[in-house]
Amino acid sequence: MPLALILNQTGCFRINKPLPIIYDHMKMPVLFLCFLLLPCTMQAQNMISMSSLHPGADTISANMKELAIRYPGLRKFGISASGFGYSDFDVKLDDRDFASGKIKTRRISTFFNTPAIKWKGNSLSAGIYYTYTSTRIKDISNKLPEAELTPVTTDRSTFDLAINYSRSDKIFDHPVVYSLVVRGITDGVNSFRRLNLNGSINLPLKKTGNTTFSVGLLALIDPSSPIPVEPIINYYHKFISSGLELIVDIPTGVNLKKEIARNAWVSVGSNQRSYTIFYDRHNTFLDGKVSYNTIELKSGAAFELLFAKNVMLTLDGGLNSFLSARLFKDGENYNNASIISSNKNAPYVNVGLSLVSF
Template identity: 70%
Template sequence: MCAIFNTHDNMIKNNIKFRAFLIGLTLWSCSVHAQNMVSMSSLHPEADTISAGKKELAIRYPDLRQFGVSFNHFGYSDFDAKLNDRDFAHGKIRTERISTFFNSPAIKWKSNSLSASIYYTYTSTELKEITNRLPDQELAALTTDKSTFDLALNYSRSATIFNRPIIYSLVARGITDGLNDFRRFNLNGSFNLPLKKTENTTFSVGLLVLIDPSSPIPVEPIINYYHKFTSSGLELIVDLPNGINVKKGVAKNAWFKVGSNQRSYTTFYDHHNTFLDGKVSYNTIELNSGAAFEYLFAENMMLTLGGRFSSFLSAKLFKDGENYSDASLRSDNKGAPYLTIGLSLLTF
């Protein structure tokens, strides 16, 4: 009997350790990632790292859907800003964001695949209750409405190395606040190595190289792990550097999921004052944790409703020529709750 209890206790301890390990991986990956949208290479349907159809993949991974639009409403949170490592200003910040994306169908030839992704983000930011701490520089209360356009070209190639499949990918991205010129160009390269593929479990690893001045580090790992527990119907989806989620079907074409996911966003400004003169970009890395409900209707339309808590892992403002390590203005933004509603299209 004691042996049975000891075995049960060990299983519980191992399960807790495993969950802590996964959460730690998410937090570590989020803290070093600074892209508007992570390279799609680890999730690209052409990679064929998961034994599932395209529709099932799109249900499992929202970034693979053909079109999506979402509205996010955040509550107020406190911020403390530093200018050139000096205490600059304190106040409250609130954000509303509308995000849309479109993934084109892939053009395929032999072992190659080429597709395009277009992202549009509308961001409304309000600053209030400002307390300035430097006598010669002043941050005023304001409300701004900004649009950001992001075009990405995704190329992937399937091959073999040492008799094992491998997927190479290259993503070129241009980001702008208008239709006339691009404010930033980024380049991502990656490879993905599938290690396991069964009916209920898949596992692959890879490496992502980032050529981006707003990225904290130039290289980070890719980890994709999926497992469906047949007894409970729970699905564990580890998709780093994007996040970790647990999903459960609650009715026909309806799912409930909880997890943590990271995104980063760029907003461009033109400022001419005593401390910022010229074009600047405001970059945030956000970890969003909470629950969401998804309902599939009309065969290929997905409705998403969620309530989450957003933690700011990084908030920096870059002048032209600056990178992540020498950003002029850095802000410590406290977390805030937010509500999200989204509609997406699965069809490929």
């Protein structure tokens, strides 16, 4: 099969600065630390479960519906469709210039979070995720005589099952929350192609009517992750005078949000996710199972409307940046990936529906 079929997404490795934030009498110096750390953690995030960052056993948090409105990944069900504009890309194969061209992607994503089973400070739940990705590449310029990349359109599906366990406890009479997430990822045809582990510890430091603040560490056992351990910084503050809500949720994003009408919000910010696509390839360069992993940062504006009590409509758009895009053979990891892609930023639009609570 043509080598083009293994290269249906590309990415760049630049780090976008977070969007400017309006500081309404900001007094906590930790916010400046958050923004300084953001570029590092943005590049490091890969296949992280929201249950590692906001575990179900966290009994000091706001009520679950309020949290689900604030953090979309905690909602019970969601479906979204995204479209991206064409962008230029370049591909390296074993550190050699391989090919360049243009790429365009469409993606449909769904997820379902089961209700949590709770007992004596423990919480157990599961998440099921599905992503369909359609990619078109064109205007190819090949640079290696022994390999050829041709225009092609590919369609791939990825399924992801996550089992989430968390426990609320105390250390020296201070609340602490532990969590462990086991993730199995497959293409729906073969058995699980990759197993990931996320483990985290969260220390709540402050909780008032308008402010919550916690820090922690996240451990990642995942060959596609750039680093094995990274910080968690969760900070939320609502400015009474303006009604603005600042949501710092490192390593997944930073957003500034405002309710403009009853059950209607607008927000600006940067948010990150990662995606995996699997292939079976047998040619001169690849022999066997391979996976393609991207880490993407979306920066832009969003509008959300809550209707029918628990259904959220989301419309958003802006600029999509690829922080990482690498292809892994069996046994390879982030540092020794065979194929590394880079592409320029591309505009995107997205529409989604989600269920905030049952």
